[in-house]
Amino acid sequence: MTTTEPCSKIVLVIDDDEDFCSSMRELLTGRGYTVETWASAQQALERLADTGRRPPCAIVVDLRMPEMDGYSFLAACEVEPRMREIPVIVVSAYGDPTGIEADFLSKPVNVSRLLRSLEATC
Amino acid sequence: MAVANAEPRLEGDAPEPEILIVDPDPVSRAELRALVSTFAACDEAATGEAALRAATARAYAVVLIDIQLPDADGFDIVTRLRREPGAKNVPVLFLSQTPPDWLTERQGYTLGALGYLTKPVDAAALRARLEVLLMLFRRGTQLRKHEQLIAEQHAAITEAKAALEEAAAANRAKDLYMGVLGHDLRSPLGAILMSARMMLMRPTLHDEDRQSLIRIARNGERMAALIRDILDYTRGQAAGGIPIVPRPTHMGEIVSTIIDEIALLYRDRTIRLEARGELRGRWDRERAEQVVSNLIANALTHGMGEVVVTAEGTPAEVLVSVHNGGTPIAEEHRATLFQPFRRGAARSPGLGLGLYIVSEIMRAHGGSVEVSSTAATGTTFTTRWPRTDAARGTGS
Numbered sequence: 001m002t003t004t005e006p007c008s009k010i011v012l013v014i015d016d017d018e019d020f021c022s023s024m025r026e027l028l029t030g031r032g033y034t035v036e037t038w039a040s041a042q043q044a045l046e047r048l049a050d051t052g053r054r055p056p057c058a059i060v061v062d063l064r065m066p067e068m069d070g071y072s073f074l075a076a077c078e079v080e081p082r083m084r085e086i087p088v089i090v091v092s093a094y095g096d097p098t099g100i101e102a103d104f105l106s107k108p109v110n111v112s113r114l115l116r117s118l119e120a121t122c
Numbered sequence: 123m124a125v126a127n128a129e130p131r132l133e134g135d136a137p138e139p140e141i142l143i144v145d146p147d148p149v150s151r152a153e154l155r156a157l158v159s160t161f162a163a164c165d166e167a168a169t170g171e172a173a174l175r176a177a178t179a180r181a182y183a184v185v186l187i188d189i190q191l192p193d194a195d196g197f198d199i200v201t202r203l204r205r206e207p208g209a210k211n212v213p214v215l216f217l218s219q220t221p222p223d224w225l226t227e228r229q230g231y232t233l234g235a236l237g238y239l240t241k242p243v244d245a246a247a248l249r250a251r252l253e254v255l256l257m258l259f260r261r262g263t264q265l266r267k268h269e270q271l272i273a274e275q276h277a278a279i280t281e282a283k284a285a286l287e288e289a290a291a292a293n294r295a296k297d298l299y300m301g302v303l304g305h306d307l308r309s310p311l312g313a314i315l316m317s318a319r320m321m322l323m324r325p326t327l328h329d330e331d332r333q334s335l336i337r338i339a340r341n342g343e344r345m346a347a348l349i350r351d352i353l354d355y356t357r358g359q360a361a362g363g364i365p366i367v368p369r370p371t372h373m374g375e376i377v378s379t380i381i382d383e384i385a386l387l388y389r390d391r392t393i394r395l396e397a398r399g400e401l402r403g404r405w406d407r408e409r410a411e412q413v414v415s416n417l418i419a420n421a422l423t424h425g426m427g428e429v430v431v432t433a434e435g436t437p438a439e440v441l442v443s444v445h446n447g448g449t450p451i452a453e454e455h456r457a458t459l460f461q462p463f464r465r466g467a468a469r470s471p472g473l474g475l476g477l478y479i480v481s482e483i484m485r486a487h488g489g490s491v492e493v494s495s496t497a498a499t500g501t502t503f504t505t506r507w508p509r510t511d512a513a514r515g516t517g518s
Binding site for chain 1: 304308311314357365
């Protein structure tokens with residue numbers, strides 16, 4: 001897990017694609033966000049369940065990941081009231097949002113769109 | 123001396139011989155033929171050997187055989203006939219000059235003979251017996267034909283099933299291939315594009331660097347659009363249309379986001395947005411962005427001068443149109459513009475799927491896309507996005 005800039009709006013980025021995570025960190029840091037990147041959805045869930053930590057204002061999650069994938073992550077968020085409140089933006093190169101309730105962005109991610117979605121939720 | 127007529131016949135030439143008459147006496151043979159020929163065709167043989175040749179060459183409904191032949195005993199011939207796979211079950215009627223004694227009769231029945239006829243043969247009795255045998259023979263022939271037909275149909279069905287399964291397997295492989303290809307190409311392309319765009323957003327950028335980044339991003343966008351088109355086309359074909367997930371969304375915001383993204387890459391061009399009326403509704407936001415992005419990219423690539431994007435809300439629908447000046451689309455290309463794999467002569471490289479996918483996305487939304495293109499007014503693509511009842515009439 002990597003964190004940048006304390007005391008700002010936290011965005012959780014969950015993706016096993018390191019390049020995507022660092023792009024997100026670059027993009028959002030300096031625009032008033034603190035970016036936490038997680039390569040594992042399971043670990044991100046544990047972090048979210050930790051009541052001692054500040055909840056993020058948005059979660060950006062990839063669909064295809066080894067071990068726990070984005071679908072399972074979304075399902076896990078649904079059952080936990082604390083997590084259900086947090087807006088989720090799903091990103092996927094697979095590009096099929098069928099069955100996904102959350103906001104959906106296909107990769108390559110439209111940067112302006114992503115920034116607007118975050119502005120709207122954070 | 124007449125010999126067996128075992129010559130092959132041409133179909134339709136004459137009725138198939140169904141009765142074999144084996145008799146050494148030409149007069150007796152002629153009499154029998156005269157009796158039989160009113161209801162069936164027949165072959166003739168004068169000797170036992172000729173009879174054997176004939177009976178093994180074709181299937182007969184019945185063999186009428188004289189027990190006294192010049193070269194052999196009628197019983198011997200039937201005994202040999204019974205050893206032939208093709209003739210072992212052929213019905214046999216023995217002919218004799220005199221009524222058989224009980225020993226002869228038993229010998230005949232042992233060989234599977236159906237009976238004895240004493241010459242001169244009683245016409246009515248012979249005909250009655252032959253007709254029963256002919257009927258059974260013809261039914262048997264019919265049955266074998268049906269069996270063959272059923273076997274052929276069965277083989278055809280099996281073959282068709284195998285072909286279908288093969289096609290389904292090929293289809294599954296194709297879907298998998300396209301999915302993996304799309305995904306594995308898109309992820310690295312996403313990283314390239316995102317980095318390029320983020321650099322383009324930096325305020326302190328040398329013009330030369332900016333130009334290089336714009337080239338990277340424009341070409342990357344073209345690749346991304348091509349991959350997306352291929353995936354959408356493939357999935358659309360498999361699913362019977364492009365699936366959409368409508369949610370509450372704002373068309374004005376969609377259009378301005380896309381313009382922001384594209385304007386970064388076309389700094390020398392002007393893209394003007396005109397928005398009026400209520401622009402909220404329930405549509406698939408990603409797909410709407412895809413439509414707008416496709417139309418604006420087309421306008422920039424194929425048109426000249428300013429590109430004007432208009433979003434206009436009416437009570438029933440939202441109209442989004444993209445206008446550009448320049449050479450109009452040739453009449454002959456306009457008719458097939460929205461068909462897959464059709465490209466205008468002067469249009470950009472690619473598969474010619476972009477506008478087809480636009481029309482499919484509009485169809486999935488219950489809307490439409492139209493084009494008007496003249497030298498005087500320029501080219502305008504207009505998309506109609508019907509509002510759902512839930513979205514209609516929401517205040518601004």
